[in-house]
Amino acid sequence: MKKRSKRLQVVLDLAERKRKQADQWLSQSQSRVQQGEATLEQLRSYNADYANSFYQVGASGISPGQIATHQAFMQKLSGAVQQQEKALQTDRAQLEKVKEYWQSAYQHFKAVEMLVDKLRREESLQAEKQLQKELDERSQLIRPPFI
Template structure:
């Protein structure tokens, strides 16, 4: 069995690993984008709620309404903080996945180049062998005038 065919198995495995890394990278990027969108929504809701409450509060509100407002605002602040923490973890995970993807891609390219180089060498060797055989045959055939 030719060396290039044996290495084809290694190339197939490297390609499978690279494709899996592609999927993980896409999923990780998607998680970060979703987390950023959720954080923006929470921050906007927090800001809108605070502004609307302050506008209503200008005309006067009861102490119970203030306590309810403060409790709700605290819950929103906690939700924003939790989302920021989750987004920070997702971003860190994305960086690790990028490093893994880059490693898998480089490994795939290196194996691919090696297989291509070996195929070229095998092709050149086969051409040399064929030329050698043709030369030997041409020497064995004697012209009729001798």
């Protein structure tokens, strides 16, 4: 019969695979949030820059058509900012769920790893005891020459 630690090695391998997959998902989710934050910051910066440049140009006088074009563009830009904020909010919520999953997978892996290590130590101790027992039995079988 196989040792318990050997049988549980399969469970440990599966837990490790699950943990590594969770690591990848966590990394991807964090990257997605970072990219979303960077994109949102760029949109806000562009929005502010465009508004400031338009107001500077507008101080010298602009036509009603230019005002209408500016307002339409600013509305589209504001819509893009809102859309990015919603996407970022969704990405952050997903990141929290992925973190929970990663934590669960990591804890499971560590628990199985500790169990396998404990079983290996116990099996090693038992093997040492068995070896010592065999050595003791053999030493009793050998008769000294003076008897």
